[in-house]
Amino acid sequence: MASELGETIRQTRKRLKLTLRDLSERSGLTVSQLSKLENGKQRISVDLALKIAGVLQVPVTSFLAAPRPMPQARRSITRAGEGTRHETQGLVFEVLCSDFRDKSSLFWNVTVTGRSLDETGGWRSHSGEEFVQVLSGTLELHTRHYEPLVLNTGDSLLFDGEMEHGYVCLGAGPARLFMSNSMQRTMLYPLPDAQG
Structure with a gap:
């Protein structure tokens, strides 16, 4: 999962035409840290995910949710006062x-x-x-x-x-x-x- 997550970060960064150094300067994380994340050699914490997601302008859940082979499309509704x-x-x-x-x-x-x-x-x-x-x-x-x-x-x-x-x-x-x-x-x- 860490490697898939790293690839998601890399692809999002490249789509925005940002280098690792650009992302480092904007997020406050070191180039080394970001490289380890992108290469799946470091697990991402909530704090790191928030910093990176803010710079890349994507929902933080993009980096925290485990990817699913087949996306689910479920929903559950509780009307006011009916729980x-x-x-x-x-x-x-x-x-x-x-x-x-x-x-x-x-x-x-x-x-x-x-x-x-x-x-x-x-x-x-x-x-x-x-x-x-x-x-x-x-x-x-x-x-x-x-x-x-x-x-x-x-x-x-x-x-x-x-x-x-x-x-x-x-x-x-x-x-x-x-x-x-x-x-x-x-x-x-x-x-x-x-x-x-």
């Missing part, structure tokens, strides 16, 4: 676009009403990463490794799901979130169900 709902202590999860098989992420609208860790089910953890964006209200994120973090409307956060964490609602009304969980390995997250 499957799971209610747990102090939290309401609405599952979004859940009908894909073999997906790599879960997507949720989450409403947090609990005003303490006890009121939202306590600590939780899972493999992969968790992305949260506050759509409305104020959220306090608790983790075992950091001080509590207050997030307001429009704020977003990405963190390792294996780090124990919990949510608390601050303010007068509930906190409404958009959440995505990657499923890199078997999920250990206490997924919302009747048990809470």
Whole structure:
């Protein structure tokens, strides 16, 4: 895959009539680094992909997604308010676009009403990463490794799901979130169900 990705970078660069030195100067990466990437001798990180994609003016996913021999043409739609709902202590999860098989992420609208860790089910953890964006209200994120973090409307956060964490609602009304969980390995997250 690294060699195919390197070839994609090379072809995109050449299409824009850029030399390795041009790309180096514009991206801040060394010519040596770029040469290793193009020749499949170095794996690309998200940070490197973002820098290169910005210069080449292509979506960063061009460099991060594994190429498929036959492109898929799937889609999943959840109309507003029609996602499957799971209610747990102090939290309401609405599952979004859940009908894909073999997906790599879960997507949720989450409403947090609990005003303490006890009121939202306590600590939780899972493999992969968790992305949260506050759509409305104020959220306090608790983790075992950091001080509590207050997030307001429009704020977003990405963190390792294996780090124990919990949510608390601050303010007068509930906190409404958009959440995505990657499923890199078997999920250990206490997924919302009747048990809470």
